[in-house]
Structure formats: C-alpha cells, structure tokens
Amino acid sequence: MDTKKKNSKRPGFDTPVEKPAKKLAPWQSGLIGLGIVAGVYLILRILISTGVIGAYYQGILHGIFIDIIAALGLNLITGITGQFSLGHAGFMAIGAYTSAYVVLHTSGSMVSILGGILLGAVLAGVLGLLVGIPTLRLKGDYLAIATLGLGEIIRIFIQNTDQQVLGGSAGLTGYGVYAAATSPAGFELVFFGAVITFVVIRNMVKSSHGRACIAVREDEIASESMGVNLTKVKISAFVVGTFFAGLAGGLYTGYTGIIQPKSFDFMQSIEFLMIVVLGGLGNIWGTLIAAAALGVLNMFLQSFAEIRMIIYALLLVIIMLIKAGETPFFVKLRGLFKWSKWNLPFVHRKTEVE
C-alpha cells in the first residue's frame, strides 16, 4: 500500500522500542516501607511506654488509627472506584457488634478478641457483598441515597433488637476493655490494623484491579468497552471497603468500652467522608494525613461541638468549590495562596516562556 511507502521511517515500527526505565526493585521499596513502619512504631511505642504520650493522648491516637482504617475503606469505594457510599458507619456497626458479641460470649482471651474482630470484618464484607450486588447497579446520587438508607436500616435494626442480645438503644458494654489505652496490646492492635489496611489498599490500587477501579470512576462506558467487568470491579471494591469498615468497628469496640447504635449513625458516615474528601478523593496518603489532622482538630474542639460541625461544613463546601479532586486540601490551598496568583493585573510581570 502506498501510504506505507510514503512513510518509510515509521517510529516504533522499524526502530526498536526503548524499554521502560527501571525503578526501585520491589524488594528495595518493600524494605524501605518496612523500615518506615518499624521506625514509626518504635517511636510511638517508646513515647507511650515512657508516658510521654499519656492515656488521654493515646486514646486520641487510637481514634485516629481507627478512623484511618475506616476512611481508607471508604476511599477505596468512593474516592478510587467513584461509588458514593453514605452508609459506611452501618458496616462499621456490624464489625463492632460482632466483635463485642463474640468477646461477651467467649473467654475474652486474645484469641477470642482477634477472632471476634476478624469475624466482624468478614461479616461486614459479606453484608457488603449481599447489598452491593443489587445496589451497585445504581448510579451516583441514587447509590448515595441507597447506601444512606442501608446504613440507617442497620442502625435502626440494631436499636430495636432484644436488650439481651445486642443491647437495644442502650448499647452493649461489659465485654472487657481490650484495646483501650490501658490495655498493653491496645496500641499494637490499632497500629498494625491501620498498617495492614494501608498496605492492602495500596497494593490493590497499584495493580491491574486498582486501575480498573479508577477507570470505572472515570468512565463506566469506556471501561466496559475495554473489557472491564463493571459489576465485578464495583463489588470487589465495595466488599474490600466494607471489610475494613468492619475491622474499624471491631477495633472501635475495644477503644470505647461501650457501643451504641447512635455511634454509627449518618453523622459518623459523614465524618469518614470528610476525611476522604479532605485528604483528596482517591488519595490514600491524603487519607492518612487528613485523619490525623481531623483527629487533632476534634481534640481541640471537643467541647465546642457546634463550632466543630460548622468548620466541617465549611471545609466540605470550600474543598468542593476549589475543585481539589484528588489533591489533598492543604496542598491545593498552598497552590491557591501562591503569591503569583495574587499579583494585581497592572503590576508588570515578565511573562515566562513555556
């Protein structure tokens, strides 16, 4: 064909293709990651053991790690896969009540605690699968409302159960404080829980499955035409995300010493959404930082509930209005306050050549 001859030098076709540049080998980056985790762990452990971080601050630290676990799960569903869920706290409740129930009805040893937490996470994931199959067919805001409804159904259901079984609206207590500040292994549970969650979500995102999730968020029709099974991708993200909501719930049980249905209401789901949005939708490092930042903010505003909520609300609106997307809020803000943007039009500036 003559088009071929006209174009005798065909880049890529006739010349060899360069191989992609080598990055760090997997074992190298793995080792670095392990080093960081061990370092952070040792520092925190020493600070706790020596009493520099007292019981009060340790409690806040635990809360932050629990938030990280739940928010990472929500980020996978909402930020990465683009499926808007407003019922995350409901799945957390499943994990919390399961683990409390297991501990109440067994020996209360470490094995039963860990078993209870794991069972709670698995049940939350299974419920995620069961409700995900029908609801994930819904798009965007419909899904948001359906998940909101689901979260509320779970909560109202627990609230109306028999007092003897799940405590009704008064809640459950007396299952033994196992992860709270006073328990020696409490910190290890939440810390490594958060590390495992982060590694799992990160590894998932940086794989073909994770890319498929992002593609579904970006364009459902195009991703389906490229061979991505929408249902499968959405449901697997939902199951993994709800699993971690359940895990967070199990850890939360020990953290507070009492669980009540009202701790898992719509507001709690919004708190997680807040963390995800603040850290940047789909940005897992951002989730870590945002959870920590909000944890500290909450500490300072503990006795000013209204002001806290007003700040939350304003943050939500502002983050959306500045269209931060995947960029964490603080990074975007820095960009906004870049000094060049505030130069007045009449001030003469040398224009840069691109």
Next chain:
Amino acid sequence: MAVLDVKNLSKSFGGLKAVSDVNLYVKKGELLGLIGPNGAGKTTIFNLLTGVYVPTSGTIELTGSRGERAEIGGMKPYLTARHGISRTFQNIRLFKNMTVLDNILVAMHQNARYTLLEAIFRLPRYYSQETRFAETAAHILALVGLDQKAGELASNLPYGEQRKLEIARAIATGANVIFLDEPAAGMNPSETDELASLIVNLKDEYDLTIILIEHDMKFVMGLCERIYVLDFGTIIAEGSPDEIKHNKRVIQAYLGEEA
C-alpha cells in the same frame, strides 16, 4: 473469511427504528468504511456490534482467531471485548485523570492473570505480569508516538493525541477487530494524513481488522478497501471506494432527491 457476519440486524428506540434489517459482513484483515449522512445509524451499529446496545432483532456472528464462532448480539461490552472486539468513541472517552500509560494498562486488565489476592500479597505472578504489561504498553505507546508522554494525564494531551491514545487503548485490549468512530474528526489535513498511515501501520503490525466511521470522504476513500453506505438505518450501497463514488443512490442520499 468473514470475521463478523451480521444478519437482519434491527434496533428501535421506542417507536423510532434507528437501524433496520442491516446485513453486512467484515472480512478478516479488512479495512472497512461505514459512511452515511448524519443520523443514518452508524454509531448505533457500532454500539450494537460492541455490546453497548442490545439488538431488537437479528444476529451478529463473530469468528475468532482460531475459527471458533460466537453469537455476540446482546452480549455485554466487557464480554465482546473478551471476544477480541474493541473500539474508540466519537466523543473521546479517555480516562481523563489517569496517565497515558495507565489508560493503556486498563485496557490490558482483561488479560491480567493474577487475582486480587495475588496483587494484595504481591505474589510472583503479579510482578511477572506487571513487567510484561509495562513492556507491551511501552511498545504500543511508541507505535502511536506517545512514549514520551506516558506519565502525563490523558486530559493534558492535545486533541489529536487524545484520538491516537484512544486507538492505542483499543489495541491494548488485544483485540483483533477494532471499531473507530470518527477517528479523524476535528483534525487538520496533515494530521489526517498522518492518522491514515498510522492506522495502516497498526493494522499490519497487529494483524487487525478495522471498521471505521468517518465523514472525511477523502480519508475514507483513500484508506478503506470496501465501504458500506447507510441511510435512514438501512444499507443503501456496498462496494469499493470507486463504486461508491459513482453510486446513484449514494449521491442522492448525500445531496438530496434532485441530484
């Protein structure tokens, strides 16, 4: 040998018959054109053949690379993709907030042979597959001249390169039948020429069968070996570019009754 054999294909939306009783075939390795005035039903046919729409009636038979036959009418898009069919879109549908490279890698997802658990635990299969994916992706990107932009966000590419990336993405699925929906739309003449040679080169490199919709007649006539003309949802002519140019009904359809 026919790769695709379409018989009595019809699609109606409510009372409107967008495509009615279309019969066509596509030979293996062919570069086939599908033309017709606006609203003739071209994109609807693409949507039917790629699974986006479910046909109201009719059959679409696909013959795979090993001679196996499958009825793909009404099959979901991700399943038709698994049968080796891929496409581009009239109004570009890239994954805008993903990098150029990731756009290609998403298309390879259906060929990923490691499970989610293998990815989470980073088992050996994950690494071997990802390395192979990266190499294949680099190769495809180099072919369309986007290897230098692999790390850029798809939304930051200029228009012409976005069109090329869509083609590259379609090829990356490993498809052997590719549908291009107005690949040259919005391009200037020199870009169009470049695109034409790119399409021919890619077709040879990957042994593809290509079906394209295009309004640029010079482009279609220069590139396609055979052309179907569609008007009001039915095929009014079929033949080589020369035959089509002189076909009375085609001229009528494009210029109106008087011609």
Next chain:
Amino acid sequence: MSFEEFLQQLINGVSIGSIYALAALGYTMVYGIIKLINFAHGDILMVGAYVGYACIVVLHMPFLLAMVVAVAVCGLLGVAIEKVAYRPLRHAPRITVLITAIGVSFLLEYVMMALVGAESKAYPDGSFGNGQLSVAGLSINTQQLYVVAVTIIMMIALQYIIKRTKIGKAMRAVSSDADAAQLMGISVDKTISFTFLLGSALAAVAGVMMGAMYTINPLMGMQPGLKAFIAAVFGGIGSIPGAMLGGILLGLIETLVTAVGFSAYKDLAAFVILILVLLIRPCGILGKNVREKV
C-alpha cells in the same frame, strides 16, 4: 383495628404525607432541573420553622403573616445557596455537588444551633388552630385539615405556575435540555434561581406547619428531608405529580406501620421502600427512564 381507627389513621397519614409532599416538590424540581439531590432542602424547612417561630413569638405576627415572611426568607436563602455553592459547580461531577450539598446542610443546621441553641422549642398553643372536629364519630384535628388544605392550594398554584406561566415553561425547557433552552434565549441561571426560590418557599410552608404541629430544633429538618427525598424517589424524581403521590403514600405507609404496632420500625419502613423502589423501578411510580448517550 376498627374501621373508625382505620379512618383516623388514614387522616393522620394524609396530613403527615402532605408535609412530605410539600418538601418532596422542592427535591423533585431541583433534581429535575440540575440533577442534584439538594441535601440542604430539609434544613431550609427547618429555617422556615424557626423564622415562623420568631415572627409569632417575638414579633407577635398572626400565623399566616408569619408563614409569608418565612416563605420570603427561605425563598431568598434557597436562591443564595444555589448562587454561592451550587452554581460554580454546575459542570463539575455530580458527586462533587452532592458533597457540597451535604456541607451546606450541616452548615445550616449548626449555624442555627450556634444561634438559638440545641434545645427544642414549641410554637405557642393555638397559633395554628388546635380544635377538634367531630365528623361521623371521627375526631379530626383542625390542624390536620389545614395542612391538607394548604397543601392542596400550594399544589394547584404550583401546577398553574409550571403549566401556564412563561417562567414555568422556561423551567420545563431548561430541565429537558439546558443548552438548547439557552440557545432559545432562556436565561438558564434565572430559571434555576427561580426553581430554588419556588422549592424553598414550599419547604418553608411545610416547615412552619410542622413547627406548629410538633416542636422545632435545629436538626428537625434531617428526618423530614430524607423522607421527602424518599417520597420524591418513590413517586418518580423529576415528576411533580409523582412527588405529591409519593409524599402521601409514604405518609400513609408510615402511619399504618405505626398503627399495627411497629412504631419503632416506622423510619425503617421509609428506607426499605426507598431501596425497593430504587432496585425494582428506579424511575419511581410516575418517572421516566433516561439513558446515557454513547
């Protein structure tokens, strides 16, 4: 349950359903025109209840005048919210606008809480009529009658505005194709503003009546807001008769669930209906199905 009791519950159901229907209209109109679930809608209802309360208790206005003031304030508030929070995001992904709406909702709730405190307040007794009417062995609260009457009047007025006036025609045009409407010389911005004005005004009417019947607090908008949304989805979101039908049906179902002894599960019923509707017939009873163009 005796027949009298059944009729009694029916009346209760219709009256609470009327309030849902009034609020659902706001959801459905806004959704129809900019495809947004306006999460803050329930809180506009709350603001309306407080404005009405202030007018009656502080300014000693008669009930109807208080309602008019509340309608005006809420109408302007709705327009302002759209201008500041939603308009800049008109072409942004829907999830972005939805999160914004949630933010606005919380902002209204907690700013109100900071202003007036969290405790519940009640309208003065008798401000909205509180007599009992005995009809054929049934005792009907006059409030319930007023609610139903006001709702019917509002609906007729709304139908008139949408079907007969120029701005109503513009609303329908923008909701079916905003770009085309713009090309025909319709100001899309003004039409959307007007939609928010109308929806918020109806929410204020509902809010004042709710306030007079029950008690008011800064979070009172959440539940009826959700219920009204469910009602809108139930009836077919985007459809105005659908919102009325959905509201009344939801009110009836809730009252019946309570009547047969499951009052604790009243809220559950609404959510179960929501999910069933979404799964079985996402376009609702009277809605139309639309699909994305490829």
